[in-house]
Amino acid sequence: MxxxxxxxxxxxxxxxxxxxxxxKLDRLLEGGIPAGFTVVLLGSPGSSTEILVKQIASCGSxxxxxxxxxxxxxxxxxxxxxxxxxEIDFVDISEKxxxxxxxxxxxxxxxxxxxxxxxxxxxIEIGSTAMPSTATASEDFLAVLSNRxxxxxxxxxxxxxxxxxxxxxxxxxxVLRTVYAIKVNNLKNKGALLIVMTKGVHGDLFExxxxxxxxxxxxxxxxxxxxxxxxxxxxxKMRNYAKKIGIxxxxxxxxxxxxxxxxxxx
Amino acid sequence: xxxxxxxxxxxxxxxxxxxxxxxxxSHGNPDSVMRMGEAFGRxxxxxxxxxxxxxWTMKEWLQEIxxxxxxxxxxxxxxxxxxxxxTTTFMNRNPLAQTSQERTAESLFNFGVMRGLFLSxxxxxxxxxxxxxxxxxxxxxxxxxxxxxxxxERERVIRAFTFLKKEDGV
Numbered sequence: 001m002x003x004x005x006x007x008x009x010x011x012x013x014x015x016x017x018x019x020x021x022x023x024k025l026d027r028l029l030e031g032g033i034p035a036g037f038t039v040v041l042l043g044s045p046g047s048s049t050e051i052l053v054k055q056i057a058s059c060g061s062x063x064x065x066x067x068x069x070x071x072x073x074x075x076x077x078x079x080x081x082x083x084x085x086x087e088i089d090f091v092d093i094s095e096k097x098x099x100x101x102x103x104x105x106x107x108x109x110x111x112x113x114x115x116x117x118x119x120x121x122x123x124i125e126i127g128s129t130a131m132p133s134t135a136t137a138s139e140d141f142l143a144v145l146s147n148r149x150x151x152x153x154x155x156x157x158x159x160x161x162x163x164x165x166x167x168x169x170x171x172x173x174x175v176l177r178t179v180y181a182i183k184v185n186n187l188k189n190k191g192a193l194l195i196v197m198t199k200g201v202h203g204d205l206f207e208x209x210x211x212x213x214x215x216x217x218x219x220x221x222x223x224x225x226x227x228x229x230x231x232x233x234x235x236x237k238m239r240n241y242a243k244k245i246g247i248x249x250x251x252x253x254x255x256x257x258x259x260x261x262x263x264x265x266x
Numbered sequence: 267x268x269x270x271x272x273x274x275x276x277x278x279x280x281x282x283x284x285x286x287x288x289x290x291x292s293h294g295n296p297d298s299v300m301r302m303g304e305a306f307g308r309x310x311x312x313x314x315x316x317x318x319x320x321x322w323t324m325k326e327w328l329q330e331i332x333x334x335x336x337x338x339x340x341x342x343x344x345x346x347x348x349x350x351x352x353t354t355t356f357m358n359r360n361p362l363a364q365t366s367q368e369r370t371a372e373s374l375f376n377f378g379v380m381r382g383l384f385l386s387x388x389x390x391x392x393x394x395x396x397x398x399x400x401x402x403x404x405x406x407x408x409x410x411x412x413x414x415x416x417x418x419e420r421e422r423v424i425r426a427f428t429f430l431k432k433e434d435g436v
Contacts (some may be wrong), residue, residue, distance in 0.1 A: 045287035068292055101297075101421055164288075168304035168378075171386065172312045198288075200280030201302060203309040 018157060018192040021059020022052075024259035028235065028248050033216065035155065035190040037239075038183040040214040042199045042207065047220035047231055048252050049196055051077070053161050055256045056194065058083035062157045065091040065145060067165030081256050091148045093141055093165065100138050142170050142178050149182045154189045158182070162196040163210075172206050180213060215239040233259065271338040278339060278362060278379075281306035285375050286368060296428050299371050300420070303378020310335055310379070311386035322387040324350050324410060331383060343406075353408045370427050373404070377423055384408055392416040395423050 013019065014031035026032045033039055043049030050068065057064050058078050066074060071090040078085055145166065149158055160182075166175045179195065186193040197210065199219065211217050217237040223230050231250050238244040248259045268276065285302035292298040314334045319326050325348065336343065342359040357376075366372040381393040392412030396405040409416055 045284045050291055068288075068298070073293070098297075164305055165301065167308060168301040168382065170308075172308065198284045198302075200277065201284050201306055201309065203277065203313040205313050206309060 018155060019060070020056045020157075022055055022257055022259070024248075025233075025257070028233075028244070028246060028259060029238075030241070030244055033157075033192040033194075034241070035192070036187040037215040038179075038186060038193040038195065038213065039216040039218060040210050041194055041196045041218050041220070043196065043220040044199050044222050046222045046229075048257075049198075049220050050161065051081075051252055052220070052257050053159050053194065053196055054078055055081070055083060056157065057088055057159055058085060060157055061087050061153070061155070062159060063089045063091065063149065063152050065093060065148065065158070065160045067093045067097070067141075068161055070095050081254070083256065089152075091144070093144060096139060096144070097141070097165075142166055142174065146178050146181060149193075150185055152185075152189060152191065154191065156189065156191045157194060158186060158191060159194045160196060162198065164198050164201065167197075167202055167206075172202065172209075176209060176213070179210075183213065211237060274335075274338045275340075275361075277310075278306070281309075282362060282366070282372070282375055286371060289371060296371075296374055296424050299374045300378040300381075300424060303375040304382035304385075305378075306375075307379040307382020307384075308386050309382075311383050315383075316386070324348065324353055324408070327384075327387045328353065335383065346405075351410050355406050355408070356403055357406065358403070374424065374427050380406060381420065392419055394419045 016035050017029075017032035018035055019026050019032040020029070041049060041053070054074060054077050056062070057074070058081075064074070069077075071092045074090070075085065145160070152158060163175065163179070166178075182193060195210075195214075197207075199207070199221075214237065216235070216239065219234045219236050221232045221234070223232065231252075232247055233250050234247040235245050249261050250257060250259045252258070281302060285299045288298040288302055289295070315330050318330050328345070328348065332343070335341075340359065340361040341357065343355045344358055345353060345355045347354040360376060362376065363369070363372050377393070377395060384391055384393050388408075388410045390412060391408065391410045394407040394409060394416055396407065
């Protein structure tokens with residue numbers, strides 16, 4: 001197994017590749033993410049996937065679909081690491097989701113308040129002591145995801161952090177169909193689609209389906225070695241670029257995500 | 267090669283571990299724990315149960331869930347009412363609750379798992395929980411057609427458990 005240490009040189013911009021902005025990750029990928037690629041980023045708990053995607057987001061022209069944190073929380077982290085804040089188009093599903101939850105709750109409270117002011121005769125007219133229908137049709141977040149990724153400019157990075165949110169609310173097949181549609185759009189736009197998903201939650205079968213659909217699969221793992229933990233990023237799949245399959249140890253320091261060493265598998 | 271039972275238990279442990287991790291990264295938001303439970307429940311349904319019936323009845327769903335999910339995971343239920351629309355059940359045994367130190371998170375996760383499993387088969391339904399003070403033996407009510415009030419149950423459960431957590435000082 002050939003082994004190479006990193007040389008601290010800047011990666012040259014290559015035609016047909018979209019740089020992640022993390023120099024050593026671009027070196028591992030030999031120039032960045034090939035244009036049009038869909039990349040699945042599978043993260044084990046504790047692997048700090050959320051830091052990696054924010055660092056990538058701070059490096060270029062990005063559409064960031066967030067379901068885990070609000071836009072403000074993301075910007076706070078980016079500022080904490082002193083990364084630049086360039087052109088990020090946020091689709092804040094997290095904020096929308098909690099607004100819906102709050103609205104549902106307010107509706108519930110106001111209905112009970114209204115009831116408490118009604119006279120007995122009026123209550124009998126309503127005909128029930130149960131709660132009246134509030135018609136709480138919540139937003140179709142999968143449709144929001146689909147729409148907001150449809151008309152993005154060319155050569156843009158789209159980050160979906162994370163697919164876990166959609167998989168908690170929709171059937172896996174439905175989510176797969178939407179991801180496939182986004183993949184096709186991304187291919188047309190020659191962009192890079194980065195989909196974050198937690199490893200070990202949705203089942204082996206679904207993970208395999210996602211790996212099959214993806215052009216590239218990056219996996220972030222935490223391995224306990226004695227009393228310490230080591231983190232590894234592995235490039236598990238890279239369609240048409242078998243040479244890029246490899247593994248790298250990484251740490252998170254004040255500057256963010258730092259890759260330390262590459263081992264080539266092929 | 268781990269047995270099917272071991273595989274399922276490992277999968278559940280991994281999903282619960284991920285839920286606890288999400289709790290940290292989402293700045294302590296309990297919704298994230300329930301969401302991971304729901305995602306795991308939907309995954310379980312898709313991987314182990316989904317293809318066994320084209321249209322589910324309550325009875326079929328219960329039988330398959332008991333056989334393919336509860337038994338291998340060591341979870342035991344007592345059914346007090348089974349009708350085509352509504353089923354009431356107590357959870358008697360839950361190995362995850364016995365091993366976990368995070369009782370509130372485990373309860374939210376567990377509710378999410380059952381909800382994910384149920385809504386996968388009955389998208390118009392809802393899972394309602396009674397007697398939340400008795401966390402060791404909660405009563406689950408599965409309804410295939412949810413009312414508007416039932417649809418708010420998920421948020422009520424999250425609030426109730428978060429409140430219990432503060433009361434307990436956990």
